[in-house]
Amino acid sequence: EVQLVESGGGLVQPGGSLRLSCVASGLTFSRYVMCWVRQAPGKGLEWVSSISGTDGSTYYADSVKGRFTISRDNSRDTLYLQMNSLGAEDTAVYYCQAGQPSDNWGQGTLVTVSS
Amino acid sequence: DIVMTQSPDSLTVSLGERATINCKSSQSVFYSSNNKNYLAWYQHKPGQPPKLLIYWASTRQSGVPDRFSGSGSGTDFTLTITGLQAEDVAVYYCQQYYSIPYRFGQGTNLEIE
Numbered sequence: 001e002v003q004l005v006e007s008g009g010g011l012v013q014p015g016g017s018l019r020l021s022c023v024a025s026g027l028t029f030s031r032y033v034m035c036w037v038r039q040a041p042g043k044g045l046e047w048v049s050s051i052s053g054t055d056g057s058t059y060y061a062d063s064v065k066g067r068f069t070i071s072r073d074n075s076r077d078t079l080y081l082q083m084n085s086l087g088a089e090d091t092a093v094y095y096c097q098a099g100q101p102s103d104n105w106g107q108g109t110l111v112t113v114s115s
Numbered sequence: 116d117i118v119m120t121q122s123p124d125s126l127t128v129s130l131g132e133r134a135t136i137n138c139k140s141s142q143s144v145f146y147s148s149n150n151k152n153y154l155a156w157y158q159h160k161p162g163q164p165p166k167l168l169i170y171w172a173s174t175r176q177s178g179v180p181d182r183f184s185g186s187g188s189g190t191d192f193t194l195t196i197t198g199l200q201a202e203d204v205a206v207y208y209c210q211q212y213y214s215i216p217y218r219f220g221q222g223t224n225l226e227i228e
Contacts, residue, residue: 105164
């Protein structure tokens with residue numbers, strides 16, 4: 001059974017930073033493109049970023065480009081999202097997803113940007 | 116960038132009836148080299164992660180009831196739910212995975228009458 005467990009969410013002040021992690025099990029992690037998807041309160045789903053499993057190519061939504069960095073450690077079966085210069089618009093539940101498209105999702109971790 | 120637009124934004128249907136949700140992409144998501152439409156449908160309930168229902172526009176994900184079906188090609192797609200059940204109350208999203216950014220539609224809120 002595939003399991004994805006996110007962590008690292010919490011309350012952060014505007015302009016601050018946070019690093020999310022997603023630990024995967026039950027799949028050959030290195031073979032999967034991994035994604036971050038978020039949902040702001042009362043809003044729809046927004047694709048944030050993806051990283052390929054093979055060459056580590058990274059892709060970002062315009063809304064986070066230059067502020068967020070996606071990375072992965074295939075030896076630890078772990079996906080990361082480094083989030084810098086956070087603003088209120090980044091407040092959301094962040095989900096990691098294995099594959100695209102995919103039914104393999106974590107339960108999500110809440111990031112709240114507020115003073 | 117490919118923009119995904121769903122209609123309607125919300126939908127109220129009686130139990131046992133049919134629900135139809137439309138999704139239009141601003142550019143074709145059909146890849147002729149493999150004859151596939153790069154379009155997926157997700158169901159999202161509060162407090163849960165999204166659930167993949169349909170991929171390649173019409174292929175039902177394993178374990179998804181056959182009352183869910185997807186159709187369409189190119190830029191116009193439809194998710195149909197027949198014999199609506201109470202557990203189908205959710206927000207439904209289409210998503211294109213043809214090109215980055217993998218945008219979702221704005222979502223359609225399905226309620227039971």
